[in-house]
Amino acid sequence: MNLSSAEFLIQEAFTGIRRNGLMAFASISTIALSLGILGAFVLVAFGANQFIASQIGKFxxxxxxxxxxxxxxxxxxxxxxxxxxxxxxxxxxxxxxxxxxxxxxxxxxxxxxxxxxxxxxxxxxxxxxxxxxxxxxxxxxxxxxxxxxxxGREELARIMALARVVRGVSVSGVVVLLITATFIISNAIKLTLYARRREIRIMKLVGATNWFVRVPLIIEGIVFGAIGAFAAWALLRLGGAYVSQTVERLPFMAQFTCDIPSSILALSLIALGVVIGATGSFVSIRRFLNDT
Amino acid sequence: MISLNEVFVEYDNGVRALKDLSLTVEKGEFAFVVGSTGSGKSTLLRLLYREMSPCQGTVIVNGEDVVDMKPSDVPFLRRRLGIVFQDFKLLPQKNLWENLAFALRVIGAQPKDIRRRIGDALALVGLTHRCDAFPNQMSGGEQQRAAIARALVNNPTLLIADEPTGNLDPDTSWEIMQLLDQINIRGATVLVATHDSQIVDRMKKRVIQLDAGHLIRDEHKGAYQHIES
Structure with missing residues (x-):
C-alpha cells in the first residue's frame, strides 16, 4: 500500500462518518452509554473495596x-x-x-x-x-x-466476609458488564455496517480487496470507540461530582472515596473504546465480505 | 478472450441455471446474450467476474481460469473488467466523480491519472457537467451512463453489461448502445445481456441465445428472433 492509498483510506473513513451521520451518532451514543455504565460500576466497586480495606486497617x-x-x-x-x-x-x-x-x-x-x-x-x-x-x-x-x-475476632470475621462478597461482586460485575458492553457495541457497529452492506458489495465488485474495504471501516470503529469513551468519561466526571457533593453530607459515608485519578480513568476508557471499536468492526465486516 | 467449456450451474435451491454451456468470444467482438427472463443470461455474466462459480466445467476469462482462482485473486480479475450492472450499483454516498475515483483508487491509480481518466470517461458518456451529482439526484439514463463511465474508467479489455437499457426509453437505449459500440470500436470486447429485441435487431451483432439454461442459437450478425431462411 502506497502513501496516497493510505491517505485515501483515512479520508474515506472520515467521509464515511460524515455522510452516515445518524448511524454514527447512534453508534457513538451506544458506546458512550455502555462504557459509562461500566465505568460507573468500576468506580463504585473500587470505592467499596477501598472503604472496606480502610475499615479492616483500623482493627x-x-x-x-x-x-x-x-x-x-x-x-x-x-x-x-x-x-x-x-x-x-x-x-x-x-x-x-x-x-x-x-x-x-x-x-x-x-x-x-x-x-x-x-x-x-x-x-x-x-x-x-x-x-x-x-x-x-x-x-x-x-x-x-x-x-x-x-x-475483635467476630467483628473482624464478619467484615472480612463482607470484603470477600464485595470483591466477588465487583469482579464478576465488571466481567459481566464488560462482556455486555462488548456485545452491545459490536452489535451497534454491525448495524451501521448492515446499513452499508450494499456499499461494501459494490466495492468488492469493482475490484476492491478485502483490506481496502476493511481499513476505512476499522478506522471508523476506532474513531467511534474513542469519541464514545470520551463522552462516557465526561458523563462520569459530571455524575461523580454530583454524587460526591451529596455523599459529603452523609457522615457515615465520609470515608467512602473513589480516588482513581481522572486521567487514568479517561485513558483506560478510551483504550477500551478503541479496542472494542476496532475489533467490533473487524469481526462484523467479515460477515459482509464473505457474501461475494 | 472468453471461453466456457461444458459449464453447469446449479443454485442452492436446486434450480439449474446453465446446462452444458460451451461458448467462445474472441477478443474485440461485440456480442448480445439474449433470452427470456430466467434463461440464464445473468448467471452467464456472473460467472465471468466470479460472483458465482459453476458446479462443473471451466470458465476462462482473459486467459485465466476463473473457477480455480484463489479468492484473494478475484479483486485483480475484476479490475481488468468493466462491469455495468442491471441496477447500476453506484455508491449512494458518493457523487459521480467520487464513484469513478473510487474504482480507480481501488486499482492504485495516481491522483494525476485519476483526474485525467475520469475527465475522459465522463466526456465520453456526456456527463462532465454532472460530476458533483449523487446517484439519487440523477435520472435513470444518467445513472446508466454513470455506470458505464465507471466500467470504462480503468480501460478494461472486456466490458460486461447486464440489461444496460432495461429501465430506459427507446431513444436513450439507442444512445447507450451507440456508446457501447464506440467502446467496442476502441478495442474492448463487449458482452451485453438484454431482452430488448429492437436494439438487437438494429445493431446486427453476434447473438447468443439461451433458453432454460441451454445455448440454443449462436449467430453472427443475428436478430433477436431467429428468422428462418
Whole structure:
C-alpha cells in the first residue's frame, strides 16, 4: 500500500462518518452509554473495596498486662510482639496515660470513689494483614505477664466476609458488564455496517480487496470507540461530582472515596473504546465480505 | 478472450441455471446474450467476474481460469473488467466523480491519472457537467451512463453489461448502445445481456441465445428472433 492509498483510506473513513451521520451518532451514543455504565460500576466497586480495606486497617489487638506487671516487663513483651511477622506497629500505653484518658472520658470517676489508678499496663498492636490477627493474638496470649488479649475476632470475621462478597461482586460485575458492553457495541457497529452492506458489495465488485474495504471501516470503529469513551468519561466526571457533593453530607459515608485519578480513568476508557471499536468492526465486516 | 467449456450451474435451491454451456468470444467482438427472463443470461455474466462459480466445467476469462482462482485473486480479475450492472450499483454516498475515483483508487491509480481518466470517461458518456451529482439526484439514463463511465474508467479489455437499457426509453437505449459500440470500436470486447429485441435487431451483432439454461442459437450478425431462411 502506497502513501496516497493510505491517505485515501483515512479520508474515506472520515467521509464515511460524515455522510452516515445518524448511524454514527447512534453508534457513538451506544458506546458512550455502555462504557459509562461500566465505568460507573468500576468506580463504585473500587470505592467499596477501598472503604472496606480502610475499615479492616483500623482493627487493632489490645493487650492488657497483669495488674502487677512493671513497665520494664511490658516493654519486653512489646519487643517480642514487634518481632512477630505481619505486626505493623506496637505501642505501649503507660498506666498514667490510660488513667488520664479514662478520667477525661469519665469526669465523675474520682468522686465515685475510685481514687487510685486500677488500670494495668497495656499494648496496642496494629497488623499489616488483617487475616493474621487471630494467630498473632494467640501467640501474644502465651507470653508471660499477659492477662487479656482482645482481637475483635467476630467483628473482624464478619467484615472480612463482607470484603470477600464485595470483591466477588465487583469482579464478576465488571466481567459481566464488560462482556455486555462488548456485545452491545459490536452489535451497534454491525448495524451501521448492515446499513452499508450494499456499499461494501459494490466495492468488492469493482475490484476492491478485502483490506481496502476493511481499513476505512476499522478506522471508523476506532474513531467511534474513542469519541464514545470520551463522552462516557465526561458523563462520569459530571455524575461523580454530583454524587460526591451529596455523599459529603452523609457522615457515615465520609470515608467512602473513589480516588482513581481522572486521567487514568479517561485513558483506560478510551483504550477500551478503541479496542472494542476496532475489533467490533473487524469481526462484523467479515460477515459482509464473505457474501461475494 | 472468453471461453466456457461444458459449464453447469446449479443454485442452492436446486434450480439449474446453465446446462452444458460451451461458448467462445474472441477478443474485440461485440456480442448480445439474449433470452427470456430466467434463461440464464445473468448467471452467464456472473460467472465471468466470479460472483458465482459453476458446479462443473471451466470458465476462462482473459486467459485465466476463473473457477480455480484463489479468492484473494478475484479483486485483480475484476479490475481488468468493466462491469455495468442491471441496477447500476453506484455508491449512494458518493457523487459521480467520487464513484469513478473510487474504482480507480481501488486499482492504485495516481491522483494525476485519476483526474485525467475520469475527465475522459465522463466526456465520453456526456456527463462532465454532472460530476458533483449523487446517484439519487440523477435520472435513470444518467445513472446508466454513470455506470458505464465507471466500467470504462480503468480501460478494461472486456466490458460486461447486464440489461444496460432495461429501465430506459427507446431513444436513450439507442444512445447507450451507440456508446457501447464506440467502446467496442476502441478495442474492448463487449458482452451485453438484454431482452430488448429492437436494439438487437438494429445493431446486427453476434447473438447468443439461451433458453432454460441451454445455448440454443449462436449467430453472427443475428436478430433477436431467429428468422428462418
Amino acid at each position: 487493632e489487638i489490645a493487650v492488657y498486662m497483669n495488674e502487677n506487671a512493671t513497665e520494664q516487663q511490658t516493654r519486653e513483651v512489646a519487643d517480642k510482639i514487634a518481632k512477630i511477622k505481619d505486626v505493623a506497629n506496637v505501642a505501649v500505653l503507660s498506666k498514667e496515660e490510660e488513667w488520664a484518658q479514662f478520667k477525661r472520658a469519665n469526669p465523675n470517676i474520682e468522686s465515685a470513689g475510685l481514687q487510685n489508678n486500677p488500670l494495668p499496663y497495656a499494648i496496642d498492636i496494629k497488623v499489616t494483614d488483617a487475616s493474621r490477627t487471630t494467630s498473632i493474638a494467640n501467640k501474644v496470649r502465651l507470653m508471660a505477664g499477659v492477662h487479656t488479649v482482645r482481637d
